[in-house]
Amino acid sequence: MITIKNLHASIDGKEILKGLNLEVKAGEVHAIMGPNGAGKSTLASVLAGREEYEITEGEVNFDGTDLLELSPEDRAREGLFLAFQYPIEIPGVSNVNFLRTALNEIREYKGQEAISAKDFMALVREKSAIVELDAKLASRSVNEGFSGGEKKRNEIFQMAMLAPKLAILDETDSGLDIDALRIVASGVNKLKSPENATIVITHYQRLLDYIVPDFVHVLYNGKIVKSGTKELALELEEKGYDWIKAEVDKH
Amino acid sequence: MGYTENELAKDLENQEYKFGFVTDIESDKAPIGLNENIIRFISAKKNEPEWLLEHRLEAFEVWKTMTEPEWAHVHYTKPDFQAITYYSAPKQTKKYESWDDVDPEMKATMAKLGISMEEQQRLTGVAVDFVMDSVSVATSFKAKLAELGIIFCSFSEAVQEHPELVKKHMGTVVPTTDNFYAALNSAVFTDGSFCYIPKGVRCPMELSTYFRINEGGTGQFERTLVVADEGAYVSYLEGCTAPQRDENQLHAAVVELIALENAEIKYSTVQNWYPGDKNGLGGVFNFVTKRGMCERNAKISWTQVETGSAVTWKYPSCILKGDNSIGEFYSVAVTNNYQQADTGTKMIHLGKNTKSTIISKGISAGFSQNSYRGLVQIHKNATNARNFSQCDSLLMTDTCGAHTFPYIECKNSTSKIEHEATTSKIGEDQIFYCLQRGISEEKAISLIVNGYCKEVLNQLPMEFAVEAQKLLAISLEGSVG
Numbered sequence: 001m002i003t004i005k006n007l008h009a010s011i012d013g014k015e016i017l018k019g020l021n022l023e024v025k026a027g028e029v030h031a032i033m034g035p036n037g038a039g040k041s042t043l044a045s046v047l048a049g050r051e052e053y054e055i056t057e058g059e060v061n062f063d064g065t066d067l068l069e070l071s072p073e074d075r076a077r078e079g080l081f082l083a084f085q086y087p088i089e090i091p092g093v094s095n096v097n098f099l100r101t102a103l104n105e106i107r108e109y110k111g112q113e114a115i116s117a118k119d120f121m122a123l124v125r126e127k128s129a130i131v132e133l134d135a136k137l138a139s140r141s142v143n144e145g146f147s148g149g150e151k152k153r154n155e156i157f158q159m160a161m162l163a164p165k166l167a168i169l170d171e172t173d174s175g176l177d178i179d180a181l182r183i184v185a186s187g188v189n190k191l192k193s194p195e196n197a198t199i200v201i202t203h204y205q206r207l208l209d210y211i212v213p214d215f216v217h218v219l220y221n222g223k224i225v226k227s228g229t230k231e232l233a234l235e236l237e238e239k240g241y242d243w244i245k246a247e248v249d250k251h
Numbered sequence: 252m253g254y255t256e257n258e259l260a261k262d263l264e265n266q267e268y269k270f271g272f273v274t275d276i277e278s279d280k281a282p283i284g285l286n287e288n289i290i291r292f293i294s295a296k297k298n299e300p301e302w303l304l305e306h307r308l309e310a311f312e313v314w315k316t317m318t319e320p321e322w323a324h325v326h327y328t329k330p331d332f333q334a335i336t337y338y339s340a341p342k343q344t345k346k347y348e349s350w351d352d353v354d355p356e357m358k359a360t361m362a363k364l365g366i367s368m369e370e371q372q373r374l375t376g377v378a379v380d381f382v383m384d385s386v387s388v389a390t391s392f393k394a395k396l397a398e399l400g401i402i403f404c405s406f407s408e409a410v411q412e413h414p415e416l417v418k419k420h421m422g423t424v425v426p427t428t429d430n431f432y433a434a435l436n437s438a439v440f441t442d443g444s445f446c447y448i449p450k451g452v453r454c455p456m457e458l459s460t461y462f463r464i465n466e467g468g469t470g471q472f473e474r475t476l477v478v479a480d481e482g483a484y485v486s487y488l489e490g491c492t493a494p495q496r497d498e499n500q501l502h503a504a505v506v507e508l509i510a511l512e513n514a515e516i517k518y519s520t521v522q523n524w525y526p527g528d529k530n531g532l533g534g535v536f537n538f539v540t541k542r543g544m545c546e547r548n549a550k551i552s553w554t555q556v557e558t559g560s561a562v563t564w565k566y567p568s569c570i571l572k573g574d575n576s577i578g579e580f581y582s583v584a585v586t587n588n589y590q591q592a593d594t595g596t597k598m599i600h601l602g603k604n605t606k607s608t609i610i611s612k613g614i615s616a617g618f619s620q621n622s623y624r625g626l627v628q629i630h631k632n633a634t635n636a637r638n639f640s641q642c643d644s645l646l647m648t649d650t651c652g653a654h655t656f657p658y659i660e661c662k663n664s665t666s667k668i669e670h671e672a673t674t675s676k677i678g679e680d681q682i683f684y685c686l687q688r689g690i691s692e693e694k695a696i697s698l699i700v701n702g703y704c705k706e707v708l709n710q711l712p713m714e715f716a717v718e719a720q721k722l723l724a725i726s727l728e729g730s731v732g
Contacts, residue, residue: 048687076689088684092702101698102688109689141702158688 001026001166001197002047002067007058008222009046016042018222019058024166027194031208031233032201034219035241040201041085043219044170048082049075063165076102077109079165083155083172090142095154096124098142099161106162127160131187149180156187167191168199173207185210205237218244281338287311290438293338297407297441300414310427310437317431320564323593324622324654327536327562330501337439337472392456402447403458406474409445416447420478424507424544424570432503432564433540436472440505443474448483448514457712459488473504479514479549486517488715501536502560508543508551512573515550516543519711520567521719524559531589531618534561541565547573547602554710556719557584557594558726566624568597571605571633578607581707583719585726586619586651595625595656600633600666609640612704616647616727622654627668629661636666644674645703647727697724 002024009017016039024030034040046053047060049072060067067075090098104114115123124138131153143151152172159167169188173181188198188211200211208216208230216233218226220241225248226232236244281292290311294304319329396403402413409417427437448454479485489506502524510516518541527534537560543551553567569578580596598607607627615621627638644653655672677699685695701708701720708716 048683050683072683072686073689073691076687082687084684084687088678088680090681090684090699090702092705093698098685098688098690098698101694102685102690105691105694106689162688 001028001063003061005059005061007043007046007060008056009042009053009058010056011042011053015056016053016222017046020219020223022217022224024197024199026165026197027192028214029192029198029200029211031211031213031216031230032199032219032224033203033205033216033233033236035245036203038219039222040203040219041170044082044085044168044201047075047080047168048072073105074109076162076164077106081159081162081164081167083152083159083167083169085171085174087143087146087151087155089144089146091144093142095138095140095142096120099124099158102158102162123161128157130160130190131156132183133157148175149177152176152180152184153187156184156191160187160191163191164196166197166199168201170201171203172200173202173204181207182210205233208233220244220248281336283336284333285311285335285337285439289337293439293441296338297410299410302418303410306422306427307438310434311439313428314431314434314438317434319431323564323624324620324656325562325564325591325593327591330536332435335501338441395455399452399455400449401452401454402445404445406440406443406445406476409476413445413447416478417445417476420507420509421474421476422507424509424542425505425540430540432538433505436474436503436505436540440472440474443476443504444489445475446477446485446487448479448485450480451482452480453483454485457486457488457715471502473502475504475506476509477507477516477518478509479511479516481511482513483511484515486712487519488712489518489520490522500534502538504539504541506539506541506567508541510543510545510549510551510576512546513548514546515552517552518543518554518567519715520553520555520557521711521715521722522555522557522559522563523722525561526559526588526590527561529588531561534590535559536562537565538562539565541567542570542597543568543578544570545573545576545578545605548575549573550577550579552577552579552581552710553596554581554707555583555594556707556711556722557582557592558722560592561590563590563592563594565592565594566596568599569607570599570601571607571636572601573605574602575604576602577605579710580607580609580611581710582611583614583704583707583723584612584621584623585614585723586616586621587726588617588619590617590619592620593622593624595623597626598628598638600627600629600636600638603632603634604636605633606637607639609638609642610706611640611642612707613642613644613653614647614700614703614723614727615644615651615653618648618650620652620654622656624656624658626658626660628659629663629666629668631662633663634665636663638666638668640668640670642670642672643703644672645700646674646676693724693728696727697721700724700727 004020004022007017007020008015032040055068062078062080065078100120107114128135128138133153137150143154146154172184176184185207200213213230216228216230217224226244281289290307294307425433427434446458477487508516508518524535524537545551551569555567557563567580571578578598584592584594586592595611596609609625611623613621613623623642625640629636640657642655646653653674657670659668661668681699682692682695685698686692700723708719711719
């Protein structure tokens, strides 16, 4: 699905990613953990195509295409979805209008016809149920006046609507109470299929109780320094990151 | 093809000598410049009654003593009022021989606006057969209005056919002495629109100047008078979203609305005059006086979407004379490149329990300057008057300016006045969020801006609103910096 090789990225002349390697196959869930400032959110931003980051080296192959050559909107249209750590408010633009515009842009890119209003509304009803999102929220302005939990659920709702090949969840668990966390995680699990893949970026192990990863990677100082299975996450929870830091810094 | 102002001036330079000051009724153009003879010429040309000529001459006398207002936050080279031709025969509808002659840029813009092919050809004035369709539509439309006793015609026609109505109401809301441009307009106006809705009649359709377009161009000194008699209702649309190029640099219109007891007038404008090029060269100066008078229980609602003109100076206002009357002002003003806009409203509360609402949304891009200027005035007898004002500014670049000049004068302690204002820059985060969902930058800006203007756009009649939304997007194309 996605193969990242020796990725280097910097912002304002400061290198954040320093030779990152990662491979995610279809049907897999990968968790990326790491201490603050390790470069977790930078990785999400770089993959989504934020312009303020400069890629100085490396390559990213996304399902056969050179991801780094694509504009942010084309990455999205190719099936890359980022669930934002801090979802953005767009006053006066209804969630449904926003999503219908997005969906039709993606369909147009793929040479498909625009979705009819009837089919679209049926899709909204079906997908909002997955994250137990109140139908009223679908007609409210994008994220405006939403609680923290509603915003995160709305991200997963959008993910359900757009059915991406690869979803990157950037700290989706931050600011969620346990009930919201369960709903969000269950939404992600329901959307899982052999054809798509998920990268879960998180600081805490807690989310991984609900979204069980196939692989766990530790990102530290711009590189993946340790990979393992879900047991690694538990170990991190117990021991913190210091032992990994020490291990890396020794070399 | 149209003349530019300079070409016209040059062309006419020698004619004044040739003919002296003997104005020639047969000729199609007045000599350049402004004096009493020119005014007599215009009046004679239009076969006006004596009282109207007197009215014009009085206005001219007043105008001569006035100076141009300089308080607005705009900078431009003042027009030379003696270098303007104040009368030329109504422009011919047929401006182009064929569709192929029309400016491709203009065609592209109209296509983006979603204007039908027929409408595009009519707006550009191409001589084609199916233009006749809109004429026939207009004819059946007029018949329907006539059945209800509604008068909707050109101002000149009203002067001939309904002089008593014109005489009774003209100048009662915007007196000739009101301001420099209103005085000038009163002296030299050439045409415009007139509308009268009889007592208790609810006009069943949106009245639009669209339907009169074949009855001659409206010219640079337009005069509009809308009278809604007791208990009447009318929704009036002015302007259109298609780009309007005009050889006249100065536009100084006067619009008067009169809402008698229990009447309601809804007046919507989309203004898209030529704004000048990317470097700020050329473009129309739009200096307009618009005002409405509300009698008891009456309501006047102004909605405007302003995207055009190089310089805009415009304050659609309401005089809330009657008790319980209501005034509303909803405005979106977009400035890009080097455009300058100083626009807002005046709400004059005279009667008891009068209410006014002001919603102003300014959007500045490029190197433009966008100002909101408003006055809320509560007179001493206006017991329990209410006003709510909200003025928001959205900045698209670091090089543009947004300014707010709200004035409040209150002489009655029972009144309640609220004012809210915000200024924000269009968020790169918002745009990126849209991009990440597969939405192009162009569509993202359109979504965000239309969301920002929603409260105002919601006031427009449906079809107009759709076009206005597209127009906003086009006006701001590639403007984020």
